[in-house]
Amino acid sequence: MKFSDSIFFRRNFLIATSHKKEEAIAPVLREKFQANVIVPEGFNSDMFGTFTGEIERVGSPLDAARKKSKAAASAFNASLVIASEGSFGPHPSLYFVPADDEILLLTDYENDLELAVREVSTNTNFSAKQVASLDEVKTFAEAAGFPGHKVILKKSNNDYSHLVKNIKNWDELQLISKLFLADYGSLFIETDMRAMNNPTRMSVIAQTAEKLAVLMNSKCPHCKTPGFDVGNIVPGLPCISCKLPTESTLKYVYICKKCNYHQDSYYPNKKSFEDPQFCEWCNP
Ligand SMILES: [Zn+2]
Ligand SMILES: [Zn+2]
Incomplete structure (x- = not known):
């Protein structure tokens, strides 16, 4: 895919961080979008909650990222802002396994566009x-x-x-x-867990940034707006034995947030039937 015809090509990106997260985020933006990355001096992201617990975070991680983004956009008069938010705790589906849950939020205030990616990684020393x-x-x-x-x-x-x-x-x-x-x-x-004091976390943020770059380059086939992403995960993959629908994923529905164009992507897990051991009809 070409990056040079992206609306993000050669723009000024402001990274709203005070913990050197730009070290993980900037390289991919520079490489793919020839971005000019700006890290504001004196931006205190800690006012939105700290890991060490002195200030508690209010609301969801995405809300926290939005607040940081807005604060940075108005304080530094920026039109393209990346905010980041990490949470740590038990993995959402693997019990008792600690996980690093990272969110990167790109807000393009000029084009009224919000792109969010999430990476949940068990590669963490959180303890x-x-x-x-x-x-x-x-x-x-x-x-x-x-x-x-x-x-x-x-x-x-x-x-x-x-x-x-x-x-x-x-x-x-x-x-x-x-x-x-x-x-x-x-x-x-x-x-x-502050990024600059945790190289493992820094590497997970770098992976999240790669994901963001992919989403930035994923365009709606209808209106060409970036951020064409999975909006719905639809279960119903048929069981290979009884052919009845199971709880496993049948398709992803990609939805454009701008023009509402939908596109189905069947069998995202690269199989068109489910094994009977995961079928609630064959194996209740
Ligand atoms: Zn569209
Ligand atoms: Zn079955």
Whole structure:
């Protein structure tokens, strides 16, 4: 596909971030769209919620990204803004597996267009633990990838009265841990999920940016508006044995948000029948 006839080609992109996420997002925009990437100085994305919990996020991750985008667009008079939002917790379908859930939102205020992509990855070091010894601190920090990945120390999970971040090396970690243990008998250690302190997260954001570039280049066959994306997932893949519809995906419906043009894409999982073991009629 050609990128040079895209409405995004050679535009000014403002990346609304204060955690160096542009390092993951800018390369793909420059490579594919010859973008001029601007990172505003003094943009404080932390006012919309922090990972370390001092400020709680309000609303859905997409809402949070929209707020950041609007704030940045008006503060810096930008017409094309990329905002990012990450959440961490159990994977939505794989129980007890931690996941990094990233959203990238591109808003083109000039063309009244919003493109959002989401990447849920199990490639994350997201973890936290209350510990009572230096050995436990070391074990946790090693598993977290410290010092390449940073960790945060607190008195306890929801107590922010004493919190230390940006710990540089093992000596510093040991020293600070000793003080916590002496004062409180235990400490709460957690992975620092801010992008610039978490190379694993940075790589997931880079994957999300690749996804965004694909969506930016996916145009409606009818009106050519970018962002032609799956709007509906329709179940009903027939069972190969009884031929009745199953809960498995039969088709994706691509919908243009601009002109409402619909396009069906059958068998997105590359199979036209479902195995009877997933059929509620054959295998209830
Ligand atoms: Zn259209
Ligand atoms: Zn069946």
